Amino acid sequence: MVKPQDLRIGVFVCDCGKNIAGTVDTAAVAKFASTLPDVVAVVGNKYTCADPGQMEIMKAVKEHKLNRVVVASCTPKIHEPTFRNCLKEAGLNPYLLEMANIREHVSWVHSGQKEEATAKAKDLVASSVARARFLEPQIETEVPVTKAALVVGGGVAGIQSALDLADQGHYVYLVEKEASIGGIMAALDKTYPTMDCSI
């Protein structure tokens, strides 16, 4: 854990070519980020996820002794693992990363509104920096898991779930309160459009 007075946050602002920089004034966002509490380094990148961008993160972590990293770029769904790996390579716990989505949440939905989009991007970066201050290092652990599952209810959904789980190699317990499985389907005579028996 880092004491509040020892926080050293680095902010990396991505242009994503014109994807972000075509709508958001990324230089203004970077300048704003440098005024935020505990921010000791701000770097603008054309493409943060590309090799040169990743190298910049790793270099800055070492040079500025960063203990929190904020990347303002795209959705974490795409590159959170990439940037976590950068932190790891630089000797920092990978979970000391926060991302601000200034592409999908800003430039892609506010095209033609540069001033408003830039203001929103600044807000998102400020929020991410604020959140980064409370991040704690996480340790990944592996625990043994019993490959068994309990499915409650033997209707169509329950039966299909049980079959799918069994196909994945789990031992399945299927529990049904009635005398037989099949649920509502079992009470139907025929089903549309084939008019086959329901079970």
Ligand code: SF4
């Ligand atoms: S990190 Fe995301 S926003 Fe930046 S260049 Fe890569 S894909 Fe584009």
